[in-house]
Amino acid sequence: MSTLFGENAENFWKMIMFPAFEATFQMVIITTILGTVLGALVAIILVVTNKNGMHPNRIIYKITAFLVNVIRSFPFVILMVFFLPFTKSIMGTSIGVKAAIVPLTISATAFIARLIESAMQEVDPSLIEAMKSFGISDIRLVCGVILSEAAPAIVSGIIVATVAILGSTAMAGTMGAGGIGATAITYGYQSFNYEVMYVIAFILVIFVEVIQGAGDYVYRKMKNSKK
Amino acid sequence: MIEITNLQKTFGELEVLKNISLNIMDHEIYGLVGKSGAGKSTLLRCINGLETYSAGKLLVNGIEIKGLNKKELRLYRKNIGMIFQDFPMLSRKTVYENIAYPMKCWKYGKDDIEKRVKELAGIVGITDKLEQKPDTLSGGQKQRAAIARALSMNPEILLSDEATSALDPVTTKSILDLLKDINEKLGITIIMVTHQMEVVRSVCQKVSLLENGKIVESGDVQELFLKQPEAFRRFLGNEEITSLPEGVNIQIMLRKNDDSGKILSRIAKELQVEYTVCGGKMESYRGENLGDFIINIKNEDAPDVRKFLNHEHAVWHELSGRS
Numbered sequence: 001m002s003t004l005f006g007e008n009a010e011n012f013w014k015m016i017m018f019p020a021f022e023a024t025f026q027m028v029i030i031t032t033i034l035g036t037v038l039g040a041l042v043a044i045i046l047v048v049t050n051k052n053g054m055h056p057n058r059i060i061y062k063i064t065a066f067l068v069n070v071i072r073s074f075p076f077v078i079l080m081v082f083f084l085p086f087t088k089s090i091m092g093t094s095i096g097v098k099a100a101i102v103p104l105t106i107s108a109t110a111f112i113a114r115l116i117e118s119a120m121q122e123v124d125p126s127l128i129e130a131m132k133s134f135g136i137s138d139i140r141l142v143c144g145v146i147l148s149e150a151a152p153a154i155v156s157g158i159i160v161a162t163v164a165i166l167g168s169t170a171m172a173g174t175m176g177a178g179g180i181g182a183t184a185i186t187y188g189y190q191s192f193n194y195e196v197m198y199v200i201a202f203i204l205v206i207f208v209e210v211i212q213g214a215g216d217y218v219y220r221k222m223k224n225s226k227k
Numbered sequence: 228m229i230e231i232t233n234l235q236k237t238f239g240e241l242e243v244l245k246n247i248s249l250n251i252m253d254h255e256i257y258g259l260v261g262k263s264g265a266g267k268s269t270l271l272r273c274i275n276g277l278e279t280y281s282a283g284k285l286l287v288n289g290i291e292i293k294g295l296n297k298k299e300l301r302l303y304r305k306n307i308g309m310i311f312q313d314f315p316m317l318s319r320k321t322v323y324e325n326i327a328y329p330m331k332c333w334k335y336g337k338d339d340i341e342k343r344v345k346e347l348a349g350i351v352g353i354t355d356k357l358e359q360k361p362d363t364l365s366g367g368q369k370q371r372a373a374i375a376r377a378l379s380m381n382p383e384i385l386l387s388d389e390a391t392s393a394l395d396p397v398t399t400k401s402i403l404d405l406l407k408d409i410n411e412k413l414g415i416t417i418i419m420v421t422h423q424m425e426v427v428r429s430v431c432q433k434v435s436l437l438e439n440g441k442i443v444e445s446g447d448v449q450e451l452f453l454k455q456p457e458a459f460r461r462f463l464g465n466e467e468i469t470s471l472p473e474g475v476n477i478q479i480m481l482r483k484n485d486d487s488g489k490i491l492s493r494i495a496k497e498l499q500v501e502y503t504v505c506g507g508k509m510e511s512y513r514g515e516n517l518g519d520f521i522i523n524i525k526n527e528d529a530p531d532v533r534k535f536l537n538h539e540h541a542v543w544h545e546l547s548g549r550s
Contacts, residue, residue, distance in 0.1 A: 127315035130373075133275055134329035134380070135304035144332070148319060222319065 003187070004199055016183055023097050024179040027169045030101055032162050035108025039161075040154075042068065042109060043116035044142060054138050071110035076168045079103050080175055100169070100177030108165050115157030119150040152222040159215030163208050170204075180204065228253055229274065229384070229416075234283035236269060236440075243269050244280065245440045251433075253383075256410050256417045258431035258448070260424070260462065266440040267420045271386050274418065275307045276300045287384070305333060308377030308415075312389035314369040316361035323348075323357040326376045333380065347375035351405060367398035374405065378415070385409070387419045391426055399423075403430050407513075424463060428512050436462055449512050453480045453542045471521075471546055472505060475529040480542040481509070481518040490541055491520060498535055500528045521546065 003012050042064060048054050049061040074082065080103040087102040088094045123146050131145050147154070170181020180200055188197030234247040244266050251257045259267040272278035273285055276292050285292045287303075295303055316325050323344055330340045348354045351371040353364075361369055370390060377385055387406070391399040407430045410417050419426060427434050427448060434451065436444040436458055443458040444451060451459055455478075481487045494500055506521035524532055536543045 124313075124315050126311055126313055127317070129277060130309065130311055130315045131328075132277060133304060133307070133309035133386075134332070134376075135301035136329065136332045137301065140332050145317065149317060151319070 003193055003196055016187060017180075020178060020180045020183040023177070024166070024169050024173075024181070026097050027100055027104060027172065027177065027179060028162060028165050031104040031108050031165050031169075032158065034101070034105045035112045035161065035165070036158055038105065038109040039112030040116050040147075042113035043120060046113065046117045047120045047146070048138075048142065054141065068110045068113055071106060072114065074107075076103070076107055076171050077175070079107055080172060095176035097177060097179070100172040100175075100179075104165060104168055104172060107168060108161060111164060112158065112161045115161060116150070116154050119153035119157055120146050122153060123149045152219050155222060156215060156219045159212060159219075162211050162215075166204070166207060166211070228288060229418075230284070230286040231270075232284040232286075234270070234273065234280050234285055236266075236273070236278070236280045243440050244273075247283070247440075247442055249435050249442060249445060251416065251418060253416055254410070254414045255433060256407070256419065256431050258427040258434035259418065259420045259437060260422065260427055260434055261437035262422060262462070265437040267437050268388055270437070271388055271418060271420045274384075275304050275309060275386060305329075305380050306382050307384045307386060308380070308382040309386040309388065310370065310373050310377050310390045312392050314366070314373040314390075314393075316369060316372065318361055321358055321360060322353065322364065322372050325361060325372060326357075326379060329376060330379050343379060344375070347378055350378075350409070351375045365398075366394050367402060370394065370398075370402055371405065374402075374409070378409070378413075382415065384416045384418065387417060387421075389421055390419070392421070392423065399425070400429070406430060428510055430513065432513070438462075449483075449515075449517060452512065452517055453482065455480075455544055472503070472523045474523050474525050475532075476505070476521060476523050476546040477532065477536070478506075478519050478521045478544045478546055479536070480544075481516075481520070482542065483515045483517060487541060490536075490539060491522070493539075494522075494532060494535065498528070498531050500524060500532060502528075 003009065004017075045064050046061065046068075049057040049064070051058070051061070071079065080100075083103045083106060084094050087099050091099050091102060093099050127149065128141065128145065131141055136145070169177065169179050170184070173179040173182025174185055176182075180203070184197050184200040187193060188195075188200060229251040231247055231249050231251075234244055235242070236244040247266075247270060259270060261267045269278055273280050273292070274287065276295065280293065287307075290303070292300075292303070316322075317328065320328070326344045326347060327340045330343065335343075344357070345354070348357055351374050353368055353371050353375070356364060356368055356372070361372065364372065373390075374385075385406075390406075391402050394402060403426060406417055406419075409415055410430075417430075419431060421427065431448050433446065434448050435442045438458060438461075444456050479487070479490060491502075491504075494502065502522040502524045504520055505523045507519060509516055509518035511517075533545075
């Protein structure tokens with residue numbers, strides 16, 4: 001008898017699968033948004049305080065870069081456990097979507113910060129110099145020139161990050177966050193119900209394809225909107 | 228007016244600029260030439276504060292650049308346009324938005340911006356390209372857009388850092404003509420950093436030659452050409468004369484508006500001296516032709532020829548036999 005396509009399949013989809021998708025969507029979307037905002041801030045700090053930046057500051061740069069590297073070198077599962085007390089203290093719980101978002105965001109921030117930083121560093125230094133030669137303020141230089149020029153590369157970086165976050169949510173799922181990953185493990189792997197596992201894997205592949213496709217489309221739009 | 232006195236810049240041990248002194252008058256086109264790494268681009272960037280200097284004075288209209296704070300420096304830069312070798316543009320914005328960008332940042336009114344961009348596009352000749360993205364433009368068109376952008380806030384001074392080095396000869400000429408035009412019509416002082424002698428010849432009135440961070444020769448372009456000081460020769464690299472024939476070799480300079488062009492035939496007629504022409508060229512300096520001949524004569528004829536040339540007030544140099 002099939003869980004997903006048999007007589008009682010409707011209930012299984014309604015009770016288990018759809019809520020799991022919803023939890024996964026929530027985690028991925030919220031984490032991507034928070035990670036992008038915070039990651040951009042960290043990236044700006046890195047670019048501005050870099051020794052070739054607008055306000056070189058060794059101490060701030062080194063500390064920020066070190067923190068980013070530390071977070072990036074933790075495997076996500078370890079990071080999640082490591083931050084459990086912290087998560088509990090700010091969210092009041094250590095299970096569920098709300099709790100999972102904390103470590104997911106911390107991990108995504110570090111990842112996205114590096115992606116945005118490298119995208120910003122790809123901007124032509126000669127363009128930055130030209131803009132300075134017109135007496136443009138530093139804030140405009142960062143927000144109006146560098147971020148705007150780097151935007152297509154930043155978008156493709158965020159897409160890479162979103163796919164990685166999707167992967168992390170599955171791991172978070174095993175620690176009580178719920179979501180599609182947790183369903184695959186609990187109702188598929190641990191219940192010896194491989195049909196559930198394979199169907200979820202297939203759906204995840206489609207998710208990734210959709211995310212990547214949408215990202216590529218936006219990237220192309222931004223990159224060659226030639227008239 | 229730009230007054231530079233004993234300007235020095237060091238990067239640790241490395242002296243990038245050594246005791247640079249020069250004055251640039253208003254409305255002039257001034258060339259800074261030299262090989263790569265001579266310090267000319269660094270000197271140029273000192274003028275608009277993109278680079279700092281270690282010692283010495285740099286006064287622009289009587290104001291010391293080093294003494295400006297950040298905000299004053301930004302205001303000061305508004306008054307100085309700059310163009311670059313690779314004509315950097317905001318790739319995601321149209322040509323119109325690119326030219327308008329500095330004005331937008333300085334909060335000019337929308338109508339003023341539109342009027343100014345259209346006017347500038349007319350001056351530089353890219354009116355039909357305004358709605359395109361910079362990537363669709365050729366190098367010369369991009370440089371024109373960059374010039375329009377540099378002129379957008381009515382600067383008194385335009386700095387050009389190898390602005391034609393990445394362009395083909397025909398485009399180079401058209402950009403140089405445009406710069407000369409801008410200098411004449413708008414009275415903007417232009418300082419041109421270049422390694423191309425052609426640029427100096429066709430637009431610059433005065434020039435300083437830099438070598439290893441020092442000015443080795445300065446002066447009026449046409450005078451320097453006639454005098455041909457050693458450093459100038461080194462830079463020009465009279466490569467065509469690698470070995471001169473035996474005997475005495477004399478380079479006679481052809482000036483504008485005088486009879487120096489006839490001097491060769493007079494040597495033949497009046498001195499009855501036989502010579503071999505073994506080199507020579509004509510070049511246009513800001514539209515005027517200057518040139519030189521190199522002749523080879525026998526040793527025994529040399530005293531007469533020297534005397535004759537001096538008597539005629541000809542500009543000439545005896546070339547040492549470099550072989």
